[in-house]
Structure formats: structure tokens, C-alpha cells
Amino acid sequence: MLNAFLLTVNSHHAAIAIWRMPETKAIHLVVSFVDRLPLAAVDLAFKAPGFVISPFRGEKAVFIPAELYYSSEGENRQIEIADTSDEKKQTFLSFFNTLLSHLTSKTPYANKYYNSSDQNFGHQDNQQDSFVTLVNKGIDAIKKGKFQKVVIARTNMIELNQPLHLVNAFENLAKKYPNTFVSLVSTPEHGTWMGASPELLMNVNQDYILRTMALAGTKPTISDWTQKEIEEHEFVKHFIIKQFKEIGIQKFEVLGPKTFTLGHLIHLKTDFTVDFKSTAPSPSPELVATSILHRLHPTPAVCGLPKKQALHFINHYESFDRSFYTGYLGPTNIQQQTSFYVNLRCMQLLDDKAILYAGAGITRDSDPIKEWEETNLKNKMLLKVIKD
Numbered sequence: 001m002l003n004a005f006l007l008t009v010n011s012h013h014a015a016i017a018i019w020r021m022p023e024t025k026a027i028h029l030v031v032s033f034v035d036r037l038p039l040a041a042v043d044l045a046f047k048a049p050g051f052v053i054s055p056f057r058g059e060k061a062v063f064i065p066a067e068l069y070y071s072s073e074g075e076n077r078q079i080e081i082a083d084t085s086d087e088k089k090q091t092f093l094s095f096f097n098t099l100l101s102h103l104t105s106k107t108p109y110a111n112k113y114y115n116s117s118d119q120n121f122g123h124q125d126n127q128q129d130s131f132v133t134l135v136n137k138g139i140d141a142i143k144k145g146k147f148q149k150v151v152i153a154r155t156n157m158i159e160l161n162q163p164l165h166l167v168n169a170f171e172n173l174a175k176k177y178p179n180t181f182v183s184l185v186s187t188p189e190h191g192t193w194m195g196a197s198p199e200l201l202m203n204v205n206q207d208y209i210l211r212t213m214a215l216a217g218t219k220p221t222i223s224d225w226t227q228k229e230i231e232e233h234e235f236v237k238h239f240i241i242k243q244f245k246e247i248g249i250q251k252f253e254v255l256g257p258k259t260f261t262l263g264h265l266i267h268l269k270t271d272f273t274v275d276f277k278s279t280a281p282s283p284s285p286e287l288v289a290t291s292i293l294h295r296l297h298p299t300p301a302v303c304g305l306p307k308k309q310a311l312h313f314i315n316h317y318e319s320f321d322r323s324f325y326t327g328y329l330g331p332t333n334i335q336q337q338t339s340f341y342v343n344l345r346c347m348q349l350l351d352d353k354a355i356l357y358a359g360a361g362i363t364r365d366s367d368p369i370k371e372w373e374e375t376n377l378k379n380k381m382l383l384k385v386i387k388d
């Protein structure tokens with residue numbers, strides 16, 4: 001089914017977002033035929049169903065409206081089509097004809113995907129020396145009191161012998177990493193991104209229960225927690241609590257830190273729950289949720305603390321554009337929920353290359369070589385599915 005959708009989307013120059021929520025089996029997808037996808041600041045008062053993908057930097061996110069929504073749960077399959085104009089009806093008809101022909105005949109696997117190769121990848125990629133130098137620069141800045149934490153990232157460009165088999169890779173990620181949000185977003189304008197994120201940025205359901213988490217502090221499965229990881233985690237935890245308090249939310253549940261295992265790594269994770277219909281001081285819960293979202297992103301788990309100074313450091317010294325990496329993405333107003341995950345453990349796909357992104361939180365106690373190794377282990381998660 002996914003293969004047929006991907007092939008049909010491609011031949012219709014449409015945009016698609018496919019996802020699987022953590023600890024579930026169902027695959028969901030939305031398709032949009034809009035020529036230029038809307039770009040706007042995310043506002044949770046806006047109730048249209050769709051999928052949002054926001055870059056790390058900037059105020060505006062891409063919105064893929066759910067002109068078509070499909071979900072599968074075992075044998076239960078569901079397709080919904082948005083109310084549409086006569087002109088669009090022709091598009092849908094042609095889309096379903098093609099989809100049906102792919103479903104009923106033996107078609108090749110979807111190995112053609114949109115790529116945004118106009119991006120500049122002329123940076124020093126995958127260089128341990130330049131990463132270590134930058135981490136040392138970060139530690140110096142912390143010791144000089146410029147900020148307390150900064151997340152430094154790198155890329156890893158992998159040559160592909162042939163374009164990636166998208167469905168296999170997606171299904172592999174879903175199978176190997178059941179506790180993550182697995183996604184594949186592909187649009188003619190923004191290229192193709194795939195990943196398996198462990199980090200919830202924000203979930204809001206119809207009862208106005210809001211959930212978020214602090215996920216920071218990482219170690220390989222064999223070692224012990226040190227003060228470094230504990231402090232790194234506390235920065236994120238306190239940042240989240242501060243955001244709640246600043247907008248007048250006094251009552252919330254905090255659970256953790258607990259350990260969260262993913263691939264070759266263990267993270268520290270604290271969960272937060274707010275019943276903000278009853279606690280929010282504002283007249284509109286949507287307004288409060290939107291404000292929390294914009295206050296949270298980017299959290300010190302992917303940027304640093306204080307945010308402004310860390311962001312300045314990243315913008316100035318990281319030698320590549322993070323683009324959608326460490327942004328956030330997820331379904332909005334689908335099955336009466338909105339869920340945004342931080343875009344981590346992800347890659348951007350070009351025809352003959354995959355660009356893997358990974359970063360690590362730097363504090364005054366960081367060991368640059370260990371941070372480099374941490375990014376290698378983070379990348380390994382995706383390398384496994386590329387090589388399979």
C-alpha cells in the first residue's frame with residue numbers, strides 16, 4: 001500500500017507525510033495536491049487536519065493539508081477525503097486510478113523521490129577534528145560564562161549505491177525502533193526526510209491534556225551515569241518548568257527522570273503532563289498551547305541554555321544549515337490530537353546520498369571525543385536501515 005501511495009504521489013507531483021506513532025502499529029499518511037504548501041507560524045487555534053514540519057530556525061513551518069488521509073490498523077483501513085472543488089475532483093479521480101493500477105499490478109518499488117539538492121552541502125562533513133574543535137570552542141564559551149549548555153551537531157553524508165528503497169527503510173525503522181515516532185515526509189519543494197524520533201515536543205488531545213518531555217543526557221548502554229548527564233538533563237527539565245510558570249501554569253505532573261533505551265544509547269527522560277483546560281489562566285486553551293509550543297521550541301535538548309546565546313553560537317559556528325533537523329514535525333488535528341516530535345535521528349535523502357544529522361549536548365564537563373562518539377552512535381540507528 002505505501003509503495004503504491006509513494007509512486008502515485010510522485011507521478012502527481014503531490015506532497016506526502018507518512019508516520020507511525022510510538023508503541024503503535026498503525027501507519028498514517030496525508031497527501032496534498034497544493035502547488036505551494038502553506039508556510040506559517042504554527043497556531044493551534046487553526047483546526048484544519050494535516051501534518052506540520054518546522055525547521056530548526058525561523059518562525060514558519062510547512063503545513064501539508066490532509067486533502068487525503070489514510071490510516072491502517074491491521075485489516076482496518078480508512079481513507080478520508082477533504083471537501084473539495086470540482087476541479088480537485090478530477091485530480092482525486094486521476095490519483096485513485098493510478099493508485100488502483102499500482103495496487104493491482106506488479107509495480108516497481110518507490111525509489112524515486114523528491115530531493116532538494118539546491119541546498120549547500122559544501123561543508124566539512126563527518127570530520128572528527130572540526131567537530132572536536134567546535135566542542136572545545138563551546139566548552140570555552142561556557143567557561144567564560146557566555147551560556148551554560150549548547151548542542152553541537154554534525155552531518156554524515158553516505159553515498160548510496162542506488163536510491164533508497166523508501167518503504168523498506170520506513171518499515172525497518174518502525175520495526176527496529178517501536179518506541180519512536182517514525183516519519184517520512186516528501187514534498188516537491190522540501191525534498192525527502194525520514195527519521196525515528198524519541199523526543200515528544202508536545203501532544204495536545206481533545207480533553208486539553210498537554211504532554212511534553214525533557215529528553216537529554218545520553219550514554220552508551222555499557223557505562224554509568226555521571227554528573228555531566230544529570231546536569232545536562234536538569235537544564236532541560238528546569239527550562240520546561242520555567243516556561244509553564246511564566247505563563248501562569250502552576251499545576252503539572254512531573255514523572256522522572258527515567259531511563260529510555262534506543263538503539264545503542266540510553267537517555268534520561270522526564271515526562272510532563274498539564275491539564276490546561278482547568279489550569280490555564282487564558283481564555284483560550286489553544287492560545288496557551290500555541291504559546292507553550294513557541295516557548296519550548298527549540299528546547300535546551302537541541303539548542304542550549306540560555307536559548308538566545310546558544311542559538312547565536314550555533315548560527316555562527318555550525319558549518320551547515322540544520323534545515324528540518326532539530327525542528328519539529330507531526331500530525332495536527334488528526335484523530336482529535338496534535339503531536340509534534342523533535343526531528344532527531346533523521347536523514348535527508350538525495351538521489352545518490354543520504355545526509356544523516358546528529359548532535360550532542362555540550363556542558364562545561366563535556367569530553368569532546370565522547371561527544372563525537374555519541375553522534376556516531378546516534379547515526380548508527382539510521383545507518384542500520386540504509387545498509388539493510
Ligand SMILES: C=C(O[C@@H]1C=C(C(=O)O)C=C[C@H]1O)C(=O)O
Nearest residue numbers: 215217218301344358359360361
Ligand atoms: C541532538 C540530538 O539529540 C538530543 C540530545 C541529547 C543529548 O545530548 O544527550 C539527547 C537527546 C536529544 O534531545 C540528536 O539526536 O541529534
